Amino acid sequence: MSYSWNWGVFLSPTPSGSGTYLGWLLQGLEWTLLLSLGAWVIAFVLGSLLGVLRTVPNRWLAGLAAGYVEAFRNVPLLVQLFSWYFVLPELLPRGLGDAIKQSDPLIQQFIAALLCLGCFTAARVCEQVRAGLQSLPRGQKNAALAIGLTLPQAYRYVLLPLAMRIVLPPLTSEFLNVFKNSAVASTIGLIELSRQGQQLVDYTAQPYEAFIAVTLLYVLINVCVMFGMRWVERRARLPGHREGQ
Amino acid sequence: MNLSSLSVAVLGCVFLTSAVQAQEPTGTLKKIEETHSITLGHRESSIPFSYYDDQQRVIGYSQEIALKIVDALKRDLKLPDLAVKLNPVTSQNRIPLVQNGTVDLECGSTTNNLERQQQVAFSNSIFVVGTRLLTRKDSGIHDFADLAGKTVVTTAGTTSERLLRKLNEDKQMGMRIVSAKDHGESFLMLETGRAVAFMMDDALLYGELAKAKRPGDWAVVGTPASLEAYGCVLRKDDPQFKQLVDATIAELETGGAAKAIYRKWFESPIPPKGLNLNFPLSAEMVKLYANPNDRAL
Numbered sequence: 001m002s003y004s005w006n007w008g009v010f011l012s013p014t015p016s017g018s019g020t021y022l023g024w025l026l027q028g029l030e031w032t033l034l035l036s037l038g039a040w041v042i043a044f045v046l047g048s049l050l051g052v053l054r055t056v057p058n059r060w061l062a063g064l065a066a067g068y069v070e071a072f073r074n075v076p077l078l079v080q081l082f083s084w085y086f087v088l089p090e091l092l093p094r095g096l097g098d099a100i101k102q103s104d105p106l107i108q109q110f111i112a113a114l115l116c117l118g119c120f121t122a123a124r125v126c127e128q129v130r131a132g133l134q135s136l137p138r139g140q141k142n143a144a145l146a147i148g149l150t151l152p153q154a155y156r157y158v159l160l161p162l163a164m165r166i167v168l169p170p171l172t173s174e175f176l177n178v179f180k181n182s183a184v185a186s187t188i189g190l191i192e193l194s195r196q197g198q199q200l201v202d203y204t205a206q207p208y209e210a211f212i213a214v215t216l217l218y219v220l221i222n223v224c225v226m227f228g229m230r231w232v233e234r235r236a237r238l239p240g241h242r243e244g245q
Numbered sequence: 246m247n248l249s250s251l252s253v254a255v256l257g258c259v260f261l262t263s264a265v266q267a268q269e270p271t272g273t274l275k276k277i278e279e280t281h282s283i284t285l286g287h288r289e290s291s292i293p294f295s296y297y298d299d300q301q302r303v304i305g306y307s308q309e310i311a312l313k314i315v316d317a318l319k320r321d322l323k324l325p326d327l328a329v330k331l332n333p334v335t336s337q338n339r340i341p342l343v344q345n346g347t348v349d350l351e352c353g354s355t356t357n358n359l360e361r362q363q364q365v366a367f368s369n370s371i372f373v374v375g376t377r378l379l380t381r382k383d384s385g386i387h388d389f390a391d392l393a394g395k396t397v398v399t400t401a402g403t404t405s406e407r408l409l410r411k412l413n414e415d416k417q418m419g420m421r422i423v424s425a426k427d428h429g430e431s432f433l434m435l436e437t438g439r440a441v442a443f444m445m446d447d448a449l450l451y452g453e454l455a456k457a458k459r460p461g462d463w464a465v466v467g468t469p470a471s472l473e474a475y476g477c478v479l480r481k482d483d484p485q486f487k488q489l490v491d492a493t494i495a496e497l498e499t500g501g502a503a504k505a506i507y508r509k510w511f512e513s514p515i516p517p518k519g520l521n522l523n524f525p526l527s528a529e530m531v532k533l534y535a536n537p538n539d540r541a542l
Contacts, residue, residue, distance in 0.1 A: 002481050003344055004363055015407050018414070090437070101439045105396055105423040108439075189401070189424045198337055202402035205360040207341050 009206045010213065021200055028196030029217055035113055035192060036182045036221075040175055042118025047125025048164075052155055054130040065126065072123035077184055080120055085112040085188045105189070113185035121178050128170045132163030165236055172229040176222050193217055270322070272483035273349050277318060282328035285311050286342060286351030286478070289333050290429055292452030294372070294475070295353040298516040303331055306510040310371050310494065310503070311352035311477065317493040335427075336402045340364050343478050350490065352477040354449065356404055357541040366487055367476035369494040369537045371503075373529040374446035375469025376405045379432075379453065381462055384441050388467045396421040398440035400431045405444045408470050428453055446473060448511070448524060455520040472529060472542045495537040503534055 010022040053065035072080070085108070089097040100108065136159060144154035186195035197214035201207040270278050277283050287303045288295040294307040312329075319327050332348050339355060342348045343365050357367040378397075380386045386395075389412065399405045401424040413420045423440055425431040432453045435443040443450065447465055454460045477494075479486055497503040504526070509515075511524040 006363075015411060086433070086437070098438065101437065102396070105421050105439070187426050189426070195401075198402065201337060203360070203407065205340055205364045207337075 003208065005209065006204075006206055007209055009200075009204050009209055012204075015203065021204065024196045024200065025193070025213060025217065028191055028193040029221075031110075031191060032179065032182050032193040033221070035110065035117065035185060035190070036179045038114050039117035039121060039182070040178050042114070043121035043125050043174070043178065044171075046118065046122035048129050048160075050122060050126035051129025051133065052160070054126065055133045056151070069123045069126055072120055073127075077116070077120055077181060078187065081113065081116045081184050081188060084116045085109070088112075106191075109185065109188050109190040112188060113182070113190055117178060117181060117185075120181070121174060124174050124177075125171065128167045128174065129163065131170075132167035133159055135166060136162055165238065168229070168233050168236065172226065172233075175229065176225055179218065179221050179225065271485055273480060273486040274318075274322065274489070276346075277327070277349070278322055278324065281324060281326065282330055283315060283318065284330040284332050284347065284349050285315070286332050286334040286339055286348035286353065287311070288335075288353040290427060291354040291449065292428075292455055293510040293515050293522060294448070294452075296452075304516065306506055307352040307354065307371060307475070307477070309506050309510075310497065311350060313497060313502075314350065314352075314477070314490055314493045317489060321489060336400075339478060343480060346480075349486075350477055350479050354446065354475055355478050356473045357476040357539070358404070359541055361478075362541065364481070365478050366481045366483065367478060367539050367541075368487065368490045369498070369539045370474035370476050370533055371494060372448065372475040373527065373533050373542070374448045374473050374475065375527070375529075376408060376444060376471050376473065377447045377450060377465055377469055378442045378444050378467040379435065379450040379463055379465050380442040381435075382464045386442055386466060389470060392420050392442060393418040394420070395442070396423060396440045397442050397444060398423045398425055398431045398434040399444045400424065400428050401426055403445065404471065404473055405446070409444050412470070429456075432457070444470075448522075451511075451522040451524045455515065455518060455522060460520060474533075474540065474542045476539060491537075491539065498534045498537045 010025070011020050013020055014024065050065040050068055053061045054069075056062060089100045091097075092100070140158055140162065141154055144158040145151070149157065182192060183194040185192050186198065189195070191199070193214055197210045200210035204210070269275075285308075287308055288305075290296050291305070291307075293305050295303065295305040298304050315327065315329055319325055332342070334342055334348060334351060334353070336355075339348070339351050339353070340361060343351055352371065354372075355361075355367075357370060361367070378386065378389070378392075386392065397409060397420050399409050399422065406422075406424055409420070409422055412418065413422060423434060425434055428445065428449055431443050431445065434440045436457070443453070445453075447469065450465045454463055454465070457463055477490060479490060494503075497506070507526060507530070511522050511526075514521045
């Protein structure tokens with residue numbers, strides 16, 4: 001294959017004259033981190049809440065959470081993103097929709113991607129948390145209620161602390177997925193990491209260097225997350241408890 | 246720099262002469278002869294250059310030129326049963342796919358520029374466009390100067406994107422620039438009011454108009470910010486194939502056949518909606534047809 005390699009491309013100045021192509025990649029990395037971490041906060045809080053709701057002894061609340069999961073888990077992520085970005089402003093009252101559409105495009109793209117990724121991942125976190133809660137022996141809940149705790153107290157002090165430790169490893173993979181899924185934001189124009197990679201290809205016609213660099217940066221993020229989560233798992237381990245291994 | 250480019254040119258000449266002397270087909274021609282097939286790269290929505298009609302057939306100005314090149318191949322290689330495979334490409338993957346041999350020839354709407362010449366070869370140019378603006382007729386925008394402080398959309402990976410960003414920084418215009426992933430999405434941004442103008446190659450803007458719900462609402466305005474030459478993309482260091490492609494295109498352009506193809510796609514009703522783009526032959530195009538060349542502009 002006739003390809004002319006040029007690794008120096010990252011240090012060459014961009015056509016607009018300010019900064020280098022490496023600077024573009026780092027800027028993209030920043031947006032990817034900001035988007036993914038923000039979406040993970042939404043996903044974790046909303047997902048845990050929904051996971052609890054799926055197991056409470058109330059048919060309406062459990063059904064509501066189940067409906068949420070079905071909706072957000074069964075629709076492709078890309079379709080969800082396009083709905084948040086293109087469809088939602090058209091459904092709002094005219095004035096509000098126009099105000100959104102005329103605001104700073106970067107903010108619009110970021111908010112749409114943040115909500116999309118957060119809500120999508122929340123559905124997945126919800127199922128993990130539910131699985132964790134359901135894996136606990138039934139006696140745990142009954143014992144907690146028998147010593148006089150209310151249902152919210154039983155979840156807060158007995159059930160969730162155990163269930164969350166059990167589901168830490170699968171939650172780690174969901175956390176990793178958020179970073180990888182954040183690349184869909186490139187389709188609505190958010191200049192995150194993969195988008196900056198594509199941009200580099202467009203401007204320099206050096207696709208292999210650009211995508212190798214982008215790949216390495218994603219790997220770097222994920223290695224950091226893995227080590228971070230290992231540390232959390234070690235810190236959270238209960239002595240003598242089965243899930244710690 | 247000068248010395249090295251000189252030595253590259255000398256080396257190129259050496260390869261060229263040795264290949265021509267050999268007479269045996271080499272490179273892509275050899276591959277075509279051995280496999281009895283050629284793979285053409287085409288675009289999916291570059292109207293009217295290379296796109297799908299409503300029956301998912303590939304049509305357009307560039308596609309027609311590609312098929313003329315296939316005819317020349319059939320004739321010169323004496324392969325009347327040459328099979329033509331079609332491979333859709335995007336602005337992002339077209340160059341790697343030509344380099345790695347998936348696609349042998351890509352005729353779409355690819356601008357010939359110096360960065361790309363490092364990776365692939367360009368045929369004689371098949372079209373010259375200017376970059377202009379598409380806007381709503383009542384938007385009050387007549388030229389690039391009117392865009393200050395406004396949101397403007399362009400398609401990611403295009404020369405327009407580059408020009409627009411540069412213009413914004415050089416003249417401190419405070420434009421907000423959105424890059425959409427393809428021309429269809431750029432037009433959607435314009436149509437839904439997210440942007441007041443869409444900057445792109447004028448021929449493609451007329452193509453987007455052809456798809457609009459109400460073409461009468463929109464207008465192409467502004468003095469061209471730059472000129473771009475489109476060429477077909479082929480692998481580098483493949484002198485025999487390039488010679489055949491160039492000769493075919495030159496013959497079409499000087500012999501008047503290219504003009505007929507132009508009239509068919511730019512001055513007559515075209516699929517999918519039967520709209521006439523009414524895009525007259527520009528002075529630059531007349532110049533190109535008179536003097537076929539493979540230079541970047």
